Amino acid sequence: MMPASVVLTELRQSWRGLFRRPAFLLLAVFTLSLGVATITGMFALLDQALLKPLPFPNADRLVTMGTYLDANENAAAPGYYAPLRAMSSIESAGMVNGGNVNVNIAPGGRPEVARATSADRGFFETLGLPMALGRNFDEAENRPNGPGAVILTHAFWRSRFNADPSVVGQTLEVEGKGMQIVGVLPKEFQWPVPLDLLLTMQPDMASQNLSTNQMVIGRMRPGATLAGTSAETASTLTALVLASADNMAKASEALRLEPPRALPLLSSAYVGDTGKTLWLFVGAASCVLLIAVINLASLILLRSLTRTHASAVRAALGSSTGRLSLPAFGEGLLIGLLGAAFGLLLAWLGLRLMGDIVPPEWLRGEHVALTGTSVVFALLAGLVAAVGATVLAVLRGRRREWRRELVGGGRSGISREDGRTGRALVVAQVAVAVVLLVGAALFTRTLHALESVPMGFSSRNVTTFTLSPVKDRYVTVADASGLTRKVLERLQRLPQAEAAGASSNLPTGSQLNWPIVLPNGSEVGVQYRMSSPGFLETVGVPLLTGRLFTDADNAGSDAVCVVSVSFARKYLGEDDPLGRTVMLRLADDKQLPMRVVGVVGDVRQRGPAVNAPPILYTPLGQVPEGIWAIMREFGPLSFAVRLHPGMGLDDGALRDAINEVAPGQPISDVQTLATVVASTTSAQRLNLLLVGLFAGLALLLASVGLYAVMSVAVAAHRHDYGVRAALGATRGRLLMTVVRSAAIQVGLGLAIGLAMAMVLSRVLTSFLFGIQALDPLAIGSVLLVLGLSGLLASLPPAWRAAHVRPMQALRID
Numbered sequence: 148m149m150p151a152s153v154v155l156t157e158l159r160q161s162w163r164g165l166f167r168r169p170a171f172l173l174l175a176v177f178t179l180s181l182g183v184a185t186i187t188g189m190f191a192l193l194d195q196a197l198l199k200p201l202p203f204p205n206a207d208r209l210v211t212m213g214t215y216l217d218a219n220e221n222a223a224a225p226g227y228y229a230p231l232r233a234m235s236s237i238e239s240a241g242m243v244n245g246g247n248v249n250v251n252i253a254p255g256g257r258p259e260v261a262r263a264t265s266a267d268r269g270f271f272e273t274l275g276l277p278m279a280l281g282r283n284f285d286e287a288e289n290r291p292n293g294p295g296a297v298i299l300t301h302a303f304w305r306s307r308f309n310a311d312p313s314v315v316g317q318t319l320e321v322e323g324k325g326m327q328i329v330g331v332l333p334k335e336f337q338w339p340v341p342l343d344l345l346l347t348m349q350p351d352m353a354s355q356n357l358s359t360n361q362m363v364i365g366r367m368r369p370g371a372t373l374a375g376t377s378a379e380t381a382s383t384l385t386a387l388v389l390a391s392a393d394n395m396a397k398a399s400e401a402l403r404l405e406p407p408r409a410l411p412l413l414s415s416a417y418v419g420d421t422g423k424t425l426w427l428f429v430g431a432a433s434c435v436l437l438i439a440v441i442n443l444a445s446l447i448l449l450r451s452l453t454r455t456h457a458s459a460v461r462a463a464l465g466s467s468t469g470r471l472s473l474p475a476f477g478e479g480l481l482i483g484l485l486g487a488a489f490g491l492l493l494a495w496l497g498l499r500l501m502g503d504i505v506p507p508e509w510l511r512g513e514h515v516a517l518t519g520t521s522v523v524f525a526l527l528a529g530l531v532a533a534v535g536a537t538v539l540a541v542l543r544g545r546r547r548e549w550r551r552e553l554v555g556g557g558r559s560g561i562s563r564e565d566g567r568t569g570r571a572l573v574v575a576q577v578a579v580a581v582v583l584l585v586g587a588a589l590f591t592r593t594l595h596a597l598e599s600v601p602m603g604f605s606s607r608n609v610t611t612f613t614l615s616p617v618k619d620r621y622v623t624v625a626d627a628s629g630l631t632r633k634v635l636e637r638l639q640r641l642p643q644a645e646a647a648g649a650s651s652n653l654p655t656g657s658q659l660n661w662p663i664v665l666p667n668g669s670e671v672g673v674q675y676r677m678s679s680p681g682f683l684e685t686v687g688v689p690l691l692t693g694r695l696f697t698d699a700d701n702a703g704s705d706a707v708c709v710v711s712v713s714f715a716r717k718y719l720g721e722d723d724p725l726g727r728t729v730m731l732r733l734a735d736d737k738q739l740p741m742r743v744v745g746v747v748g749d750v751r752q753r754g755p756a757v758n759a760p761p762i763l764y765t766p767l768g769q770v771p772e773g774i775w776a777i778m779r780e781f782g783p784l785s786f787a788v789r790l791h792p793g794m795g796l797d798d799g800a801l802r803d804a805i806n807e808v809a810p811g812q813p814i815s816d817v818q819t820l821a822t823v824v825a826s827t828t829s830a831q832r833l834n835l836l837l838v839g840l841f842a843g844l845a846l847l848l849a850s851v852g853l854y855a856v857m858s859v860a861v862a863a864h865r866h867d868y869g870v871r872a873a874l875g876a877t878r879g880r881l882l883m884t885v886v887r888s889a890a891i892q893v894g895l896g897l898a899i900g901l902a903m904a905m906v907l908s909r910v911l912t913s914f915l916f917g918i919q920a921l922d923p924l925a926i927g928s929v930l931l932v933l934g935l936s937g938l939l940a941s942l943p944p945a946w947r948a949a950h951v952r953p954m955q956a957l958r959i960d
Contacts, residue, residue: 165478175446176485178851179532181844182439183490187525188497189432191517193425196509199518201413202335204275208367209412212240212380214388215405219419223363225350230387231363232269234379236371241270242348245360245416247340249783251617251813253320254307260615260815261303262341263321265348271298273366274336280304281315281330288329288347295326296347301334303343321346323619337511339417355391360781364412377409421509424830427910431586431841434579436532438845441579442852444536445572447479449855479537480530487529491522504833574896576852577937580845581900581929582907587842588925589911589918590835596917597828600755603748604654605687608645608790609820611653612801615783617812624775625702628768631679631784633808638786641804643794648682649767651675651778653785653820654750655827659778663763664730664738665718673714674752674762677770677778683709683747685787686820693725693745700766706731707766709745714761719743729763734773741765754827756916787820834914846932849896850940857889857944868951878949885948889941897933901926 165172200206212231213221223231225242232240243266250263268284279301288296297319299308308314318325326346350361367376384407414422498515505515614634616627631649638647652658661675680696691712700707708729715724724746730738749759770778790796798817805814825832861868868881908920918925 160474160477162477162481164474165481171446172482172485174851175443175482176489178439178442178446178848179482179486179529180489180493181848182436182532183487183525183529184493184497185432185435185841185844186429186528187490187494187517187521188501189425189429190524191494191498191521192505192509192515193429194518194520195511195513195515196421196425197418199511199520201417202276202337205366206412208238208369208371209273210365210367210373210376210409211412211415212237212363212365212376212384212407212409214384214407219410220415221362221408221410223361224355225352225361226355226391227384227387228352228363230383231365231380234365234376234383236367236376236379237365238368239269239273240363240365241273242267242350242361242363243270244348245362247342248781249613249615249815250344250346251322251615252344253811258811258813260613260813261343263344263346264338264340264342265346267348270348270364273364275366276333276336278330279333280312281328283330284347289349291349291351293347293349295321295324296329297321297326298330298332298345299328300332300342300344301336304331307343319344323617337513339511341507355388362416364416365409373409373411380409381406383407417511421506423913424834425509427834427914428837430910431583431838434583435841435844435848436528438576438579438848438852440532440536441572441576442848442855443482443533445852445856447475447482447536448572475537476534479533483530483533484526486533487526490529491517491525494521494525504829504836506830506833570856570892573849573853573856573892574899576845576849577893577896577933578900578903580842580849581897581933582904583838583842583845584929584932585901585904585925586911587835587839588928589915589920589922590831590838592918592922592925593914593916594828594831594835597755597831600751600917602655602755602824603688603750603759606820606824607687608792608794609686610788610790610796610801610817611820611823612786612814612817613783614649614786614805614812614814616779618779624768624770624772627775627779627784628701630809630812631767634786634805635679635681637804637808638788641788641796641800643790643796643800644788645791646681646685646789647787648679648685649784649786650678650682651767651782651784652752653787653823654686654688655752655754655824657782658752658760659782661763661774662732663718664732666727666729670732671718671761673718674760675774676762676764677767678764679767682787683764685789688750689748691746691748692723693743695745695747696764696766701768704769706739706741706769707744708741709747709764710743711749711759711762712746713749713759714763715743715746717761731765731771731774733771739771756827783815786814831914831916846936849933850936853889853892853937854940854943856892857885857941858947860888861885861944861948868948872951881951882945882949885945886938886941889937889945893933893937897930 201209203209211221211223213223213227216222222245223242228240228242231237244264247262247264249260252259252261266284267289268286271278271283278298281298284296284298287293299314304310304314314328315330317328319328320326321344332345348361365376367373388407495517498517502515509515616630621627621630635647635649638644658674659676660672662670663673663675664670678696680698680700683690683695693709695709696707710719710724710729718729719727724743727743728740729743730740733739747764750762751757751759752762753760788796801817802814805812871881904926905921912920
C-alpha cells in the first residue's frame, strides 16, 4: 500500500496540472454537470413524490379501504365506515373527502374563496399528528346537524391570521355561518390536494352512496399485514354490499371483477399514476447522464494521451501501476467534485424555473426543492460518473506497451486501439441520443395531434370565473337562479362584454354523471349539465337542430332539455329526437320527465385525448332541489364572458361588477377559456418539455464528443495527412476521408440507437395519442437531425485535415 504522503503528493500535482489546462477542465466539468443536473433534478422530484415517507408516525401502517375506483384508488360510502373501523386488523379509522372544494369565507369581514375539505375526528386521530394549536373535532361536531367547526392549515394560519395564536376559539364565517376555529394543523401536515382549512364532516352514516367522494383511512394494528387487511376489507364490504343490493346477481358480478381491498395510503391517495410518468423522466435523465459519462470518458482518454510519454518514463523507472494511475484518478476526483457542485447549481435553477409547471400532486403541498438527500445523490452521481470515466482511461493505460512509447519518442500519437476506443464511445453516445430524440419527436407529434383535435366549442375571447353561491344566503334553486340572472345582467352591461352565460361546468374540465331513464325504459348514466340561457352560445357550442334555452324555461314551465349529438345518436336512435321525453332520476324512485327541445354539437369534456361523451343539458331554473343540494356541495357555478375582439377584462372589474349586485359574494379562478383548454394537454406539454430538454442536451453532448474525437484523431494523424497531400491527394479527398470516418461512426450509432428505441417503444405507448410508437415521421426527423449534427461536428476537424501543409507536417515528425 502506498503511503498517504505519496497519494497526497500525486493528487496535488495532478490537480495543479489540471488547473494549468483550464479549457479542458471547464469542458470536462461542464459536460459532467449537465448530466448531474438532469439526474439530480429528476431525483429530487422522484424523492418528493414517491420515495419520501409520509409525515405521519408509522406511515407504513396507514391504508385506504373501500371498493375499486381505479387501479390506485379506493372509494367508500359513509355506510362503510363503521364496519371497516370495527375490523380486527384496524387499530383506528377516519373519514375524509377525497378532493377539495371552494368555500366562501369572510375573515375579518373580507369575502374570499378558500380551498377546503371535510374530515371527521377519527381522521386526525388515525394520522397521529398532534395539532400545532388547539384541538381536534369533538364528538358533538361530528354528529349530523351538529355545531360546525373549522381547523386551519398551518400555511393559511400564517398568511391570513399572521400566525396569531389567539385565533383558536374565534369565529370564522364559512358559507354565511359562523364556525368556531378549534385548531391549527402542524406545519408537517401534507395532503395530496391544496387545502386552506378542514371542516367537520357530518354525513348520513347509513348511506351507501359512493358519489359523495369520501375515503376511509385506517391504521393497521402492529403485526397486521396489507394482504390480511385487504382480505378482511373484501369480506366485510362484500357482505355489506350484497345485503343491501337490489340486484344481488349484478352486485355479485361487479364485486367478483373488482373486489374491495386495502391499499397503502401513499400509493392510493398521494402517488396514483404519478410514478409511471416520473420513472419515465428519470430514465430519460439517466440517458443524459450516461451520454455525459461517455463524453467525459472520451475527454479523459484523450487527456491521458498527453501523459503517455511521461507515464512510459515513470514505468521504466519502476513506478507501480497503481502509482501510474493516481494522476488520472486525481483529475477524475476533481472533475467529479466540481461537476457535482455545478450540477447541483444547475439543478437548483432548473427546479426553480419548473416550479409553476410541476403538477401539484408531485409536491404534496410543498415547494419543489433540493433536499439533503438530493445533495448527497448529486455528489455520489458526480463522483461515480467521473471515476467510472477515469477507469476506462486507466485500463487503456495498462494495456499500452511503454517500451514502444519510449522508442517512438512520445510522438507515436494515438494508437489503433485508442482510435477504436474513441470511436466506440462516439457510437455509444449517438445510440443513446437516438433514444431520447425519438422520445422527444414522438411527444412533439402527440402534442400536435392533440392540438389538432376539434374541441367542439370556441375558447377565443372568452374569460371565465367560478362563483359558489354562499350557502346560507342562496339555499334553493330559485335563490341560485336569481343570483345568476342578476350577475349575468350586470356582466352583459360591461363595455367589454359581447355575451355571458353560466353553467355547472365549463365545456371542458370537471364532470358529473347522473342516471337518466330513456324512452324505452332503460337507465343510463350520462353527463349532466345545468346551464343558463346564453351559456352555450357564449362558449360557441353549435346548435344543430331545435332551439336552446330561453328565459321562459323556468320553474313554472314544462321541463325541457338539450342533448348532445352523441346522446341523440346513442340513446334516441335514428328518429328525430326533438319532442322525445327522457326521465331524470330523482330520490325515492321519482322521475322528472323532460322534453328534448334541441340538439347541440359534441364537446370533448375531458380533453382532446378522450372521446366526446353523451351530455344532457337542463335549464338552471328547472333543476330539482335534491340535485341542486348535491351539486352545490361539490362544484361552483362557472361563468363565461365573451369579449369583443381586442378587449380584455381584469379581475378587479369582474369583482367590482359582482359586488354591485351581490355584496359579500366572492369569485375565484379568473382565467381565459383558452387557458382552461391548454390545461387539458398540460401533461403532454410537460412530457415534451422535459424529454425535449434532455434530448437537446444529449444532442449537444454527442456532437461535442464527436467533435473532440475527430479533432484529436486529425491532430494525431497530421503526419499521415501531410504525406497524402505530398503524394497528390486533393483537399476535397482529405476532407471526405474525415467526414466518411465520422459518418460511419454516426451511422453505426443511429442503427444501434434505432434498435434500442424499437425495444423501448412499448414503454411510451400509453403516453402517445394519434400516432404509433414507431412513427416514420418522428424517426425520419431524428435521423435527419442527428445526421446533420454529425456532419457539422465533423466539418471543422475535416477542414483542418484538408488544409495540412505537407512540409510543416513532415518537419514536425
